[in-house]
Amino acid sequence: MPELPENEAQRLTLERECLNRTVVKAERGDNIAHIDLPGGNQLARFEGHRFTETRRHGKNIFLGSKSGPWITVHLGMSGWLTPYDAPEREPDHTKFRIVFEGDRRLAFRCPRKLGHVRVVEDPDEYIAAHKLGPDALAIDRETFTAFIGGSKAAIKSALTDQNRIAGIGNLWSDEILFQTGLDPARKGSDLDSEKLDSLFDTMRLNLSKGVDVEADYARLPKDWLIPNRKDKADCPRKGCGGSLTHRKVGGRTAYFCPVHQS
DNA sequence: GTGATTGTTAGTAA
């Protein structure tokens, strides 16, 4: 379930589980056809190594140290990082694992195989090479409003364009548009500057809250969209009285309230 | 069986 808040929660897992412990081995798991993982040569570099830092940019997580090398993880649609101890307790669909001294282990699970793990020398180089935009919690108001205000695509598509703003996906874009009161299919170029400002503020507020609760949806306010995101649910916005529905926007399913979002 | 899924990206078109 990996957008910015989920990835930030996963970065914290790495921070808690993987720093300052000696690596015994980093290796690939079973059933790894068609998934992008580093080869044995690359992984041998980490034996005896200690990680000292984590980073996150958009939906990319990095584990490494000042002098490198770094491991970067992208969770795709269904990836997750899970700590465990004994080999017999390894989670299902583990495609990659790091074994630390003292039998501390980290599994990269990825049932649908759309995620990846790569070895990189420098996170900043990697971010530049993939032309990722600024992280959604780091982008400044001017850059954000200039991009959205100049975009002729559906706002939902603009918000989820990783090359312009990194970290927002299908669910969180729905939440941001729900709270800003905007139809997901509206063009960014139709918004006035007041609405653009409000969209920016809401984005920051929503993602920050998501990070605060470590992406645990049960801890999100009850009047948010995400915990109620299904057809025919009563619109959770106070006093709205609408009913949620969905529509394809930019090839993705957008959930929204036709009463207060326009 | 059908159609969906919180991800990216190659290819196409304007």
Add this chain to the structure above:
DNA sequence: ATTACTAACAATCA
């Protein structure tokens, strides 16, 4: 050259 849209990817679930 840039921007926007579609289909495809793999596996699972309702």
